[in-house]
Amino acid sequence: MRSASAFLLGIALASQAIPTAAWEEFSDANLFYRSVSLFDDRPADCPPCFNCQLDSYNCTHSAPCNKYNGKCSCPAGFGGDDCSVPTCGSLADGENRPPRTGATCDCKDGWGGVNCNVCQKDSACDAMMPEGQDGVCYKSGATVKQNFQMCDVTNRKILDQLGKQKPQVTFSCKAEDHSCNFQFWVDQKESFYCGLDTCEWGLETGFETNTTSYRCENVQCKCVPGRFLCGQDGSIDLGDFLDQVIKGPATFQTIADEKGSRSVFSEPEMNGLISAVFGDPSISLSCDAGECLYKTDLPGYQRPIKKINTPLIASVIAGCALLLSLSSWLYGIYLGGPQTVAICACPCRTTLMMILRGYLPNTALHLFTGTVCHII
Incomplete structure (x- = not known):
């Protein structure tokens, strides 16, 4: 214990002796690397820890x-140190989503993809x-905040070459920074x-069809x-082509009608x-879109106007008018003056x-029915 204390004391004294200018030569990253290397005593067959x-x-x-x-810091639906592992569960699980361990995900009820x-x-x-309620699964395909789409490739020639x-x-697209991402899968790999x-992006609605259109100016692609x-056995390696040639612009368009929806992803070099x-x-697709929104965030939503009880209001007005007329008549009787009220x-x-000319009795209440006048 005494030797350990002396060792730490020596380090402290040595650090005080180092000039300030020398410390400035060390960046945060350098200090981090050196701290890791002090404990880098892993076995020879153990790979180094991931550090991006x-x-x-x-x-x-x-x-x-x-x-x-x-x-x-992985996007939604991906996990692992380098974000290469699909996650399962549901989007509602946030950062607590389990990584996929099998060939496919077993999604929670109400979720797919x-x-x-x-x-x-x-x-x-x-x-x-x-508040844990009033959520809406918006399926139009036009992004409001962050939209997700799962698509099946429908090109006949691609399907024929891939067989089973x-x-x-x-x-997926995110409105906050006007960015999108695209992944190509084969057998969910x-x-x-x-x-x-x-x-x-935008949504154009017509009498028989709705058209959702996306356009992105810049594209950067990478191979897995x-x-x-x-590079998989038996397939070509497009790594350099994807990385160096495909730059954009890219478009993603969906046309939906009563028969279903048809989408196309297009980029000149792709x-x-x-x-x-x-x-x-180009790549032809059949897509299923979904975005969770609060009910008031739906496009075209209008806050409902409070319903007016018209019969009740009419009854109140009629009652007030009758009460006013009756009060005036009684007041005229009380004074015995020229006030005369006709209903x-x-x-x-x-x-x-x-x-009007005062020919009838001052206290007369006249009730008219049709064209005949009755005097009470």
Whole structure:
């Protein structure tokens, strides 16, 4: 114990002897690396810990690197140190989603998609609402805040070449920074992914069709090494092509009518690749979109106007008028003056003129029915 204390004391004294200028040469990252290396006594067969601040480790899906823990801050639906592992459960689970351990995800009730990001019914969204209710699963495909889409590839030639393997696409956009992302999957294994920025979108409604259109100016794509189209045994490796050639702009358009929806993802260089490899002009898709919104956030929502009880108001007005007339009549009787009140169901001109000229008794209450005037 005494020797350990002396060792720590020596370190403290040595640190005080180092000039301030020398300390400034150390960045936060350098100190972090040195602190890690002090404990880097792992066995020879144990790989080094993941640290995205090092050049040899990268975050997938354009995820930012957290400089405090050396981990990647993953987008919704992905997890793991480098964000390469699909997550399951549901989007409502937030950061507590389990990583996928099998070939597919077993999504919670009301959720679907490769990584359980797409809502299927309104009740599934309640857990994401401030008060735990009034959530709406908005299915139009036009992004309001953050939209998710799960798509099946429908190109006949692509399907024929892949045989029993199922090609799919996930597509998501975020309104906060006008960004989108695109992933291509085969049998729920990700082949490549693209990050898109400077995006705009809109929804055009017609009498028989609705058209949702996205356009992103810049595209950056990456291969997942060892996957289909990216070096897997028996397939070509498009890694360099995706990384260096595909730059944008890209469009994603969906046309929906009573027969269903049809989508197309298009980028000039990717279209050329699809045409050269599969013989189709672009990627054709059939998509299922979902976005959880609070009911007042729905496009076109108008706060309901409070219903007016018209019969009640009319009754109150009529009652007040009758009470006022009766009060005036009684007041005229009390004074015995010239006040005369006529309550008429139908005016009688002759009698009315007599009332106005004072020919009839001062206390007369005239009730008119049709054209006949009755005097009480």
